[in-house]
Amino acid sequence: MIHPIGIGLAGFGTVGGGVFKYLEQQRELLLERTGASFEICAVAVRDQRKQRDSMLPKSLLVDSWRDLLNDPRIQVIVELMGGTTDAFELIKGAIESGRAVVTGNKALLAERGEEIFALAKKHAVPIFYEAAVAGGIPIIQNLRDAFVGNRIKSIHGILNGTTNYILSRMEEEGLNYDEALSEATSRGYVEADPTLDLSGWDAGHKAIILAALAYGFWVRPEEIRVEGIEAITAADIGFAKKFGYSIKLLASIRDTADGVIEVGVSPTLIPKKSILASVSGSFNAIAVKGDLVGETLFYGRGAGCEPTTSSVIGDLVAAAHAFHVPQSQTLSSHLVGFTPHSLYGKSRPALEIISSYYLRLAVEDQPGVLATIATIFGEEGISISSLVQPESCGEGETPLVFMIHKARYGMMQAALEKVARLTCVKAKPVLLNVETF
């Protein structure tokens, strides 16, 4: 017996086009495996006149996402239009009309996930969002279903392929930041507007979603420290290597002894021998530690048409299952694609989070500079674990690199403010986290 599933697709960009193409290409496979026949009933696009894949029949195109909500054949809304205003209204409308939702919109979930999932719970509608985090890697399903019996101790993720490609090329080929960025651009790894990727906020949104799933509540974007890779130089990559580390843009989410969770994204030194350090190019990877399962890692493509489409199709099959389940009889996690629970509920302010650090200063090449800086660190209670001061390059300015023992981020900030005011310190300090797992 064939179960037809009516789909309304909002957005026909890279992923939307992929969903259309591959639902058709894999039709026989999906029917054999699931018994479901996925039918795209309508596709909402912003501009109907735009040249598109010739396989998309004009008859499916509609002007507005609102039309999808008025189509009684549509049981599942696939939201791939992006943005946080119309997309929110569409998802809200879908929930209120009892339709299942599949979305890849990380910014929307990070900003308004609490509202959306509360609404979904009220209306007993499932929401699936595998495509929102790490493209083809099924991390949402694994955290929600496979690891349901675990308290999650930590999640460390390389969640942005663009920045990982840039950092990998800097490390492997000795490129500087601009060279690596332009190579990434020429290979199509950089969005028209690269701000979200390079600033760390693309990874930041994903970290908020993973934290919500693991710990059952939503951390506000403005509460977390998110830093990008723009300040990283070839020199930093070189010093890190000397200390036995790679630099990765790392999303870090963890439970602590007092039950408060810590969330942040920043360029981080991780040991060269760790498996995360071997994740290079545009790949993503997520290391999850659970109290029962122990150390795990999930690795794969973090973006791109086919991998992200794979996640959307997985969600569509899950939505199809959910759709056939009378709502009153489902258990909670399958109901909303989210595992709310009240066992956690506090996140630590960024300034209170303790980490080890790598610090690079550019200082005047003259005696006494190190003593002055070390004195400030001492006053602020910060202790240095090691130090590299390369021989002078004779230009009056020299790098001074510190590895710093565990300290609150706020203490580091206070010390750096004082250090930055010294006349012997020439440029903005570069402060990176160090993680040893």
Add this chain to the structure above:
Amino acid sequence: MIHPIGIGLAGFGTVGGGVFKYLEQQRELLLERTGASFEICAVAVRDQRKQRDSMLPKSLLVDSWRDLLNDPRIQVIVELMGGTTDAFELIKGAIESGRAVVTGNKALLAERGEEIFALAKKHAVPIFYEAAVAGGIPIIQNLRDAFVGNRIKSIHGILNGTTNYILSRMEEEGLNYDEALSEATSRGYVEADPTLDLSGWDAGHKAIILAALAYGFWVRPEEIRVEGIEAITAADIGFAKKFGYSIKLLASIRDTADGVIEVGVSPTLIPKKSILASVSGSFNAIAVKGDLVGETLFYGRGAGCEPTTSSVIGDLVAAAHAFHVPQSQTLSSHLVGFTPHSLYGKSRPALEIISSYYLRLAVEDQPGVLATIATIFGEEGISISSLVQPESCGEGETPLVFMIHKARYGMMQAALEKVARLTCVKAKPVLLNVETF
């Protein structure tokens, strides 16, 4: 609203004990996340008088697994007793009485999976078996659900922690096989009867299960080539390193251009720079390539109480969901925890499978030996890609190592039979696969 789920547990060894302990320890977490309350109604053990975890109330113990089938409170049977006779009867009885099944029994599924899943389909009963493959790594769920939209191109897995520990220690510390085996034994990584692990058949059973899940049909154990690690020496590890490879006991499952699948387990040289080569110690990892998702990898603990319990609990939650779904309305994959389909259906006989090879011979240290052997290879149509003949150690016998271009395994066997008959060849040849992915 709390959904009580009645469980009958068969077997109270490492994993059975873990399931009992951690369902209790994680009770609040599971209730918050799923709405289900998991209650162990009875535990069937072989010997009731055996000293056990004092937390297990005597009142739960029953003599026979048959008692579980007669207990009307029991909705899910968790089979962790092992073996392939009683365990089969228990699972059969569970299916016929409409109970969901959770099992970790890889040998049983590899041998009688076809029968079991056919019966399950007939009775519309779900079977879950995450614990049967790679302990804590949720590979079953990922193949079945997350990658449901993919044609699986290949699966390459390090599926046995014992042998991976031994090979890792040989590579990292230069231990010989016996030293590494005795170290693994002293660390508790070796079963009382290590035959299944060392012979490769533990991994072989898992490979058959993964192949069935990916390709929809059951390959017979007697049809596949399964080799263990007993013949690997420190010299092999050293030669492999020289060529840029690590040796791993690799399960290899792949689709080929003509739609015939290939399944096998053997010690295999894989490039040092591949992410699978960095999987060391008792960890497992599985690289899956899908036509949409591309390259992925799943890494984690392959055995042990807590990781395997994590998988059993994940399955119990899935079983609980399935249990609340009226059978007539479910789609097929969630029904039996398996995705049968008719798109594949043939596996290639082991002798027909093409691979590249590493071959080590022990030969008499005298002129003309290489020419004699090379002549045989030439006659059999086998071509050598490189060769290492270390300087003589002066004992009249010397290793001769070949890297061999792609050839059918049957051709290699025919050539090796001739080579082994030469009087200048002193010991059984060591033939390993080479994979470059």
